[in-house]
Amino acid sequence: MPNAEGPLSVMSFSGMAVGSVQQPLGPPAAECCVLDSCIPESFDLGKTLGTGSFGRVRFVTHRATGKHYALKILKKAAIIKLKQVDHINSEKTILKAIHHPMIVNLYGSFHDERHLYLALEYVVGGEFFTHLRKVGRFGNDAARFYAAHIVSIFEYLHSKNIVYRDLKPENILLGADGYLKLTDFGFAKIVEQRTYTLCGTPEYIAPEVLLNKGHGKAVDWWTLGILTYEMMVGYPPFVDEDPMGIYQKILAGKIVFPRSFDKHAKSLVKKILTADLTKRFGTLRGGVDDIKKCKWFSRKRSRRLTSRQ
16 A cells, blocks of 8 residues: 555546546446356355354355355345344345445355355455554545545446445555445445445434435445545544444534644545534535645645546
């Protein structure tokens, strides 16, 4: 990954390419379904990469090809008990429909009597969360580099009316090249106008979700503001030992910025973390361009960001 404080060793930034991937790279549709006919015995199981409420993710090797994958093994009983069937089906549908260089690829899904399996792209760099906690916080250049990735991802998803709804460091992976990969689409949803489901991580939930006013793409931009702050400070702007305390602070909207916080980054975060949707960047007439053209992402200040050629 790029040095947390030093210059970014990535391909040159050209024009206003921040957050914009003109031709998303990814496997062709046929390759995405290549493992649909597999059975668990098709793989050699390796170490556990992560655990969750419904099961775990294992590093696996496909016996026939020798290729490595991250196999998400979900317990059917737990999915049904916790009423997550719709979320799992939505995750499968969305992942099979999207192809972007900074979103993990789904190569197939299959099941047996007790489990559902999702064969996902294996990302060697591990969890973004782990890297952030290791260094404490990122320097301005690294934070801007990663924030630009999220802008690119959200711009792509929103063009397909997909709202991600669960951005947080734990749902981001780092590739060997230092570029981000977004994973875990369990809360992602195709939203034409608004949805009313309460979901997300407490520190990242937008005010309109808490107030049950209905929400859409704007919640993703809110989470970008939260993530940017957390990357540069080391913790989210709204923290408390109790979730209700977190929610109260979110609704109060008071943000304390350390002196070291870059002034242009601060300006952008404040324009994103506003409860008033008529003023929140990303939702105005200029759309995502308002974010891409802000001074923090300006060409003069950011010559090396997200171009992948």
